[in-house]
Amino acid sequence: MSQALIAARRPLLALSAFALAASTHAQTNKLDTVVTTATRTPQKLSDVLADMTVLTRDDIExxxxxxLADLLRRQVGFExxxxxxxGANTSMFVRGADTRHTAVLIDGVRIDSQASSGASWNAIPLAQVERVEIVRGPASALYGSDAIGGVVQIFTRKGDGKPVVDLGLGIGNRGLAKVDASVSGRTGIVDYSLAAAGESSNGFNARPTPATATFTPDDDGYQSRNASLRLGLQLAAEHRVELSALSSHVNSEYDSTATARTDDRTLSDTRATRVAWAAQWTPALRSELSVGESSERYETQPSPYVTKTRVRTYAFNSSWNLGAVGTLQGVLERREDQLDNTGLIAATRPGHGERHQDAIGAGWTWASGPLSLQLNARRDRDSEFGGVSTGAVAGGYRLGAAWRVQASVGTSFRAPSLYQRFSDSGKASLRPEKGRNAELGLHYAAGRDEFSVxxxxxxxxxxxxxxxxxxxxxxxxCYDNVSEGLLQGLSLRGGTVLGPVRLSGTLDLQAPKDVDEASAHYGKLLARRAKTHGTLRAETDVGAWTLGGQxxxxxxxxxxxxxxxxxxxYTLLDLDAQVAMSRRLSLQFKVENVFDHAYETARSYAASPRQVFVGLRFTPQL
Incomplete structure (x- = not known):
C-alpha cells in the first residue's frame, strides 16, 4: 500500500479505532429524554427500538x-x-438512501418538494430549532410515503415558566453576520414563543474550476431570514390546543452555465403551519387531532423559473395503554399534494398537478422484564397509483442492566412526485419506490457511558x-422504474470520559450499490456515497471555558x-470555544475547516473554505 494512501486513510482508521474502543466507555446524558418520532407517541429514548439520535439546543448552539444540514452532516449515517x-442547493443521504428518501417534519408538518423530490435542506434554519429527533431506517409503517432511509423531525422553541428573552449576534470572515432574538414564557393557561433571525455572508467562488470559463468568477453569497411562532392554550389539565408556524427565506447567489455573466440567484421560501388539539381522556387513553400545511417555493433569477409545492395533512392519532397487555396506537391520515410548475404539460390542468393519499395505521408496543416488542402496519391509498401496504416488526432484549440487543424488519415506499408524473419526462405508469429493510443493533448504556453498533x-x-x-x-x-439499489452497512457511535476530556465519535462503513443486473453500473457504489465516513469530537472545561474540537x-x-x-x-478539523462571562452573557468562538482544505461534495463545486465566527449571547432578566 502506498504511503499516500496510508496517510489518506489515517483519520478514518483513527475514527474506527475510537468507535471500537468506545464499546466499553461511552458518554450519554439523554436517555431519559421523552421522544415521539419513533412511535408517534411519547416514549423514553432508552426504550426506543429504532436507531435514534436526539439533538438538543446545546448541540444547535x-x-x-x-x-440544519450543517449540523446533520456530523451525525452518524448522514452525508x-x-x-x-x-445557501446553495443541498442534498442529504441517510444510510446511502437518496435525499428524497428521508421524511422531514417541522412540528409534525410534512416538508417536501414535489418538483425536486425531498425537503429543501438549505432553507431549514438552525435559529428556530429547539430539538431534532432522528430515526434511521424505514418508517413508512408510521409515516407513509418518503420514509425509506429515515425520518428527521424538527421541533421549534416552546415557552414555559417566567418570560425569557434570548438575544444573539455574531460576525465572521467573508462578511458573515447573524442576529437572532426570541421571547418565550407562560402566562396563566397560555404559553408562547416568538423568535426571529437573520444571517448573511459574502460567500466564496463556488465554481473556481478554470475550465468553466462561462461561470462568473465572483463570490457567491447568501442572505437568510426566518421566524417562528408557537402558541399553546391549556384549556384544562387534560386538553391542550397549540398553534405553530415557521417561515424561512433564503436568497443565494450561484453561477449558471449561461455564457452571459449575470448575477444568478435562487430564492427559496419554506413555510409550515399546524394547529393541534391534544386530549387525555383517561389516564390510559389519549388522542391528538391536527391540521398542518407546508409550502416550498423555489425561484431562479434572472432566468424565469418558479415552482411551488403545497402539502396539507389531516391526522388523528390515538394511543391506549392496556397495562400488562401493552399499548395500542392508531392513526387516520390524509395528505394532499399540489404542485404549480409550467413543466407539468401532461396534467389535467397544464401547469398544475395534484393528488391525495388516505391512510390508516395501527401499532402495538409491549415490554415485560428484559423483552420489548413493537409492531406497526399501515395502508396508504393514493389517488394516482393505488394502494401500498407497509409494516414493521421490532424487538429488543436487555442483557443485564447496561446491554441491549435489538432487531427489526420493515417495508417502506416513496410515491412518484407530481413532476415525475406530469412533466414532459413523466409517465403515467410510474410505480412507488419500495424498500425492504432488516437490521440488528447492540447498545450499551451505563451512567455517562454509551455505545451502539x-x-x-x-x-x-x-x-x-x-x-x-x-x-x-x-x-x-423519461422517468422510469428501472433500477434497484442495495443499501447495506455498519454504523457505530459512542463516547467516553477520559479524565477531564469528553470524547464522542461516529463511524459509517457502508456499501450502497446498484444491484440491477440489467444496469451498466451493476455492482458499483451509488454516486456520491463514501465507503467510509465519520467524526471524532473532544471537549473539555478549562476554568469558565469549554473548549472543543471535531x-x-x-x-x-x-x-x-x-x-x-x-x-x-477529505479530512476537516473544526475548533470551538465558549465562555460564560456572567450569568446573562456568554461568548462563543468557532473555526470550521481550520486548515482551509479544498474539497468537493459535487464535481466542480467548491465546498466551504475556512470560516471564522465570533458570537455573543445575552439573556437579560425581565
Missing amino acids: RQAFGS MIRNGGA TAYRNQVRDLIIYSVPGACPSPYG VLASSKRTDNLNTGFKLGG
Missing part, C-alpha cells in the same frame, strides 16, 4: 451558523452534498431514475457513474 456555500440491509426496488429512453414527450429521456472525515466517492469521475476523500 455549538454549530453556531448555517442551516451532505452541496453545490457551493450554505447497527448493521442494516435495505433493498430498494423500482427506483425511479431519469434519462431512460421511452415513450414520453421529452427528447432527453474531525470530520470521508473517503473518496464517484461523482457520476456514467463518467466515473472520482471525488477525493
